[in-house]
Amino acid sequence: MKVLILGSGVIGVTSAWYLAKSGHDVTVVDRQSTVANETSFANAGQISPGYSAPWAAPGIPIKAMKWLIQELAPLKINFKDLDTETMLWMTKMVANCNTSDYHINKSRMMRVAEYSRDCLRDIRREINIEYDHRTQGTLQVFRTDSQVQSAKKDIQVLTECGVDHTVLSADDCLGYEPALKHTINKIVGGLHLPNDETGDCHQFVTELSKDCERMGVKFMMDTNIQKLNKQGGEIVSVSTDKGELTADSYLMALGSYSTHMLANVGIKVPVYPIKGYSLTLPIEDFSAAPESTVMDETYKVAITRLGDRIRVGGTAEISSYNMALLEKRRKNIEFSIADLFPHAADLAKAEFWTGLRPMTPDGTPILGKTNIDNLFLNTGHGTLGWTMSLGSAKFVSDVMNDKQPEIDDAGLSVDRYAK
CATH class of the missing domain: 3.50.50.60 (FAD/NAD(P)-binding domain)
Structure with a gap:
């Protein structure tokens, strides 16, 4: 054929x-x-079945309203680019922001993502392919007690789907990411997903x-x-x-x-384009750099080790097909790595990139x-x-x-x- x-x-x-x-x-x-x-080309570098969850979740509409007035926030809306197509998509997404649909959608996403990770492992056994990959999991870090409480719903789904995970105290997080010792006072707990991987997609x-x-x-x-x-x-x-x-x-x-x-x-x-941004930085101090992926739950920013580089990805911008590389969006992702891994890399050497994620409302x-x-x-x-x-x-x-x-x-x- x-x-x-x-x-x-x-x-x-x-x-x-x-x-x-x-x-x-x-x-x-x-x-x-x-x-x-x-x-x-320059996505966050995560292969994260355990972190597969829809953006449409209970409470997101209220959070989104708060994010719109915050300088550092995971979601931004470019109101100049709003059109009928955008408004219809946003309406459909909000309709999925309930507990029932969230559980259905998350289980579907995890079904594909878990299978995909297994397929990737099969390919690695079949052909010799190098892409700066690591198999040390994802560490989701919580900065507030309310985030720890909110995570219990996701942990319940992980348990139902048979996904390995470990709930951690702040000190426990150091066992997976020792470089957090410099900023451990900013973290109250974490969730480790041992079967997640990292790698350079491009x-x-x-x-x-x-x-x-x-x-x-x-x-x-x-x-x-x-x-x-x-x-x-x-x-x-x-x-x-x-x-x-x-x-x-x-x-x-x-x-x-x-x-x-x-x-x-x-x-x-x-399928609607949700704009994302990333930074790619050369590591200056390997002892101060992450070992795998650290997900900063507060800002929805992923900080991923790719060989001798760090990829920092985040921000969801609703701006239709606008591909402008906005410096003001850099602050959100730049803040996370500077705040959690301040000695790892020189931000002045970062490569700044943007791309359109093809998002469904569910x-x-x-x-x-x-x-x-x-x-x-x-x-x-x-x-x-x-x-x-x-x-x-x-x-x-x-x-x-x-x-x-x-x-x-x-x-x-x-x-x-x-x-």
Whole structure:
């Protein structure tokens, strides 16, 4: 079968690997000159099944109102960029901010994320791939007693889903992240997730694409995808600035740009771009740097060790497709590393980056079949594209191969939005 994959981020390339491995003739198309050059380029570096949770949670609307008037806050809204599409998406997200939907959505996300981590381990056993990875878990740190109390709901879900975790005192946190000794007075407790991992997503995708090419995958880079062309109940071609491309099956993996492309063929997906920011810093003092990922719960900022670098990622900005790199957003993520690991790196040497996370209102990605026979979806992973990538790709590959997926498919397709 000839398969055309639209998008060469971590979702597109991992999908290409599984589809090529199962014997298909695969071509990946992207407007960038190299793979993983947009959202996958400088994400937070976490592979965190245990931290997989929807942004839509009980109490978030009230918290969001408070965050809007705080200088350092995990959520920002650029009111100049608000449009009808944005308002509709926000309305759908708020509708998911209740206990019942939160538990359903979190369990779906963890189902994909746990599977994905296992798929990643399988790939490491199968091929030699280096991406500054570590397997020392995630440490979520709490600065207030109220955060410790709020975390009990998430811990209950972790327990129900059989996810290993350990609740920690402030002093216990030092056993996992010794460099916190300099700032331990700012922490009241923590939660350690031992099965989480870290790694450079861009490096991983770059290396995996080389293995894809060895299996015959073709990469059409510097190619602008213009539209899908539908005839009857099938996609018959994809229009690009390099001409018409045809295949037997088509896989949509364009992240935030999936929404408008799919709307042209009558498929509505509530995937919206949530802007995120990151800093990448060279380590100056290794004894003062984190060992793995530290999640600062107060500011929703992840501080991740990537070899001799630190990646700091955070902030959710609602600003449609605005890609402006705003210096004022730098303060939020800069504060976390300066406050928790003040001697680890020189902030003056940081590389500042922004990207668009393709977020669904319920947090769960959209995977598998559509009502168009030869069009499949692998999109909407939000902040967890790196975490869910391998599992999503394997799941979609199985669906495209008419095989029974290895995890429950309930609630993962676009059909869940039919109501």
